[in-house]
Amino acid sequence: MRHFSPSTVFARCSVYISAPSRSRSCRSYVRDATKCDTVGRVIIYEPPDSYAGSDGRITFDHLGIRAEIVKVLNEAFPSVKHPTTTQQLLIRAILSNKDVLLKDHTGTGKSFGILLALLNNAFKASIHDGGSKSKSKSKSITSLVIVPHRDLAYQFIHWVERIHSYLPRADPIASIVQAVVRNAADPLPEQILHLKEHPPRILIGTPPALLDLIQEDASALIFDKLSTVVVDEVDYLVESFPRNMDKYARLKARRQLLKHPSLTRQILNKIYCINKSVSNKKSQTDSDPSFHSNVGLDRPQLIMASATFRVPLRHFVLVRSGWFPKSRDNLIRIMGSSVPDNLVKPSTEDVARHSLGGSFIQHHALVVSEDGSIKNITGAADPPQPEDTMSSDSSISGHTITVNATALSPPDSGINEDHMDFESIGDDIVVESLPFKYNMLEAVSEAFALDVPRLALLVLPASAPLRRVVTALCEFGVDARNLDIFQEEARSGYLSQETSRPPSDNPTLLVGTLASIRGLDLPELTHVFILGLPEDRPVDTYLHAAGRVGRFGRGGKVISVLSARHKSKTNKGKFGWKDEPQKIQRMFQMMGVKPIKLSHFL
Numbered sequence: 214m215r216h217f218s219p220s221t222v223f224a225r226c227s228v229y230i231s232a233p234s235r236s237r238s239c240r241s242y243v244r245d246a247t248k249c250d251t252v253g254r255v256i257i258y259e260p261p262d263s264y265a266g267s268d269g270r271i272t273f274d275h276l277g278i279r280a281e282i283v284k285v286l287n288e289a290f291p292s293v294k295h296p297t298t299t300q301q302l303l304i305r306a307i308l309s310n311k312d313v314l315l316k317d318h319t320g321t322g323k324s325f326g327i328l329l330a331l332l333n334n335a336f337k338a339s340i341h342d343g344g345s346k347s348k349s350k351s352k353s354i355t356s357l358v359i360v361p362h363r364d365l366a367y368q369f370i371h372w373v374e375r376i377h378s379y380l381p382r383a384d385p386i387a388s389i390v391q392a393v394v395r396n397a398a399d400p401l402p403e404q405i406l407h408l409k410e411h412p413p414r415i416l417i418g419t420p421p422a423l424l425d426l427i428q429e430d431a432s433a434l435i436f437d438k439l440s441t442v443v444v445d446e447v448d449y450l451v452e453s454f455p456r457n458m459d460k461y462a463r464l465k466a467r468r469q470l471l472k473h474p475s476l477t478r479q480i481l482n483k484i485y486c487i488n489k490s491v492s493n494k495k496s497q498t499d500s501d502p503s504f505h506s507n508v509g510l511d512r513p514q515l516i517m518a519s520a521t522f523r524v525p526l527r528h529f530v531l532v533r534s535g536w537f538p539k540s541r542d543n544l545i546r547i548m549g550s551s552v553p554d555n556l557v558k559p560s561t562e563d564v565a566r567h568s569l570g571g572s573f574i575q576h577h578a579l580v581v582s583e584d585g586s587i588k589n590i591t592g593a594a595d596p597p598q599p600e601d602t603m604s605s606d607s608s609i610s611g612h613t614i615t616v617n618a619t620a621l622s623p624p625d626s627g628i629n630e631d632h633m634d635f636e637s638i639g640d641d642i643v644v645e646s647l648p649f650k651y652n653m654l655e656a657v658s659e660a661f662a663l664d665v666p667r668l669a670l671l672v673l674p675a676s677a678p679l680r681r682v683v684t685a686l687c688e689f690g691v692d693a694r695n696l697d698i699f700q701e702e703a704r705s706g707y708l709s710q711e712t713s714r715p716p717s718d719n720p721t722l723l724v725g726t727l728a729s730i731r732g733l734d735l736p737e738l739t740h741v742f743i744l745g746l747p748e749d750r751p752v753d754t755y756l757h758a759a760g761r762v763g764r765f766g767r768g769g770k771v772i773s774v775l776s777a778r779h780k781s782k783t784n785k786g787k788f789g790w791k792d793e794p795q796k797i798q799r800m801f802q803m804m805g806v807k808p809i810k811l812s813h814f815l
């Protein structure tokens with residue numbers, strides 16, 4: 214088997230430091246970078262030789278991670294030997310107390326890198342305290358991590374648990390990290406009491422739970438003691454407007470936001486003392502130098518990360534939110550490039566090769582007709598030969614996607630408008646008004662049975678009735694389960710497996726929604742099924758769903774299951790044609806993705 218090394222896969226990152234930031238502190242941060250552009254932005258980062266280990270590659274301890282953590286890291290995570298490029302930049306930035314805006318592909322180790330840096334700081338703080346036992350009363354929460362859903366919070370906890378279990382002399386885990394999520398079995402007053410009596414160094418929480426906590430008892434999370442705030446999956450947690458919105462719509466949306474800011478915005482506004490009426494007046498924020506004065510020097514550093522951290526949101530958080538000091542001296546922007554820097558004019562093939570897991574992921578799209586027949590999308594390329602599958606270019610090179618003319622042409626015949634919104638399954642289960650057709654679930658079951666060796670994930674639209682889908686899939690004989698890492702058993706089962714195990718006689722299909730799969734890392738996962746074309750921000754949503762596989766060279770398949778072109782009711786109550794296959798073709802072209810035939814289907 215070909216040896217895989219993460220640094221060969223991840224494209225180089227660029228660190229952007231805006232012009233005024235060429236201060237002494239930033240120069241020292243980038244002192245080992247070797248190539249800058251004309252305005253002083255570092256475009257190629259090459260650490261000095263002294264940062265390399267005996268094999269000539271950068272090591273975690275040279276980035277500043279404590280020896281005791283580095284020592285056990287590889288035991289806890291056998292595949293983690295060297296930091297990825299993103300982690301090299303990120304960890305050093307966090308340990309140098311910089312603010313960070315980070316955008317890089319899914320599976321480049323962003324969350325893991327953040328966690329390692331926070332863990333490092335937690336250990337440092339614990340040593341400065343003189344040990345947890347003697348001064349437990351003086352301990353406080355110093356790092357706050359805001360994540361979109363509770364499964365991601367538990368994934369962070371799971372990572373710390375694994376590292377902690379190998380540490381010979383460590384404080385109890387609850388004094389290092391805890392999670393707050395809304396949980397009926399653990400009421401808020403009890404969570405608050407526990408946090409106050411045994412505060413962890415790192416608190417990880419979902420926005421609703423954290424806001425409850427802050428509003429219920431401000432002393433449970435003392436902002437003055439915070440040294441780091443992290444917003445993971447920031448584009449999911451902080452809203453922004455598309456650039457092409459017209460002026461009127463933008464004003465309206467802004468007013469709406471003023472009235473109802475997202476929970477994460479409310480939390481950050483509280484931490485960074487932002488006055489609502491001020492922060493939304495652009496003229497004032499831009500012209501009044503005192504505006505940011507409440508963002509003092511000893512404010513907590515702010516780290517924001519996502520694989521899809523688009524320009525409008527970056528603009529909002531930097532220019533309008535008031536969460537960052539106006540002077541950008543302390544800010545590091547890490548933007549993973551989609552192609553290596555040496556490709557001056559990347560071709561579509563180059564982009565495809567270096568994006569979305571590169572050649573490690575195969576993308577498929579199945580089209581399901583009214584009569585239930587399943588076909589590969591028009592223009593899908595033949596699958597690579599088995600001996601080619603591990604070669605770096607095989608799955609994407611040489612194939613060009615062609616949008617089939619018939620898929621684009623107008624309909625020439627009517628279609629039965631009474632399509633199945635009510636379907637009876639077995640004798641007693643009725644799937645009512647699903648946002649997709651019932652035969653699409655049948656197609657998922659079929660492809661799952663034919664292709665999945667052990668573990669797959671089905672991603673549903675955010676509003677889909679999860680339980681009903683799970684029940685329907687079970688009716689087809691699929692071992693379908695609600696994705697719930699919160700359950701202890703699931704945590705150790707799905708999050709832990711690093712080594713490949715033989716195929717199972719009874720593979721499992723985890724079912725989640727677009728809202729609950731963000732950021733999850735399930736090492737055994739080989740297939741992601743996406744039901745329908747995501748309606749809201751389809752490209753970003755596809756990137757996040759697809760990004761659950763192909764992580765760290767593990768490979769994988771992403772299978773979109775779409776209904777064939779059909780008539781459907783529009784928002785205004787009229788009937789129009791819905792053509793998901795055509796839309797996904799366009800989306801694939803935009804992303805430089807080449808769909809490949811799934812062998813079992815025509």
Ligand SMILES: Nc1ncnc2c1ncn2[C@@H]1O[C@H](COP(=O)(O)OP(=O)(O)OP(=O)(O)O)[C@@H](O)[C@H]1O
Binds near residue numbers: 324
């Ligand atoms: N340097 C490394 N080398 C090898 N594997 C790594 C490394 N860093 C992290 N991993 C593995 O990657 C997984 C975590 O990736 P992580 O979730 O941090 O990626 P991410 O960039 O945040 O992805 P996403 O954008 O989907 O949230 C962990 O399971 C860990 O084992």
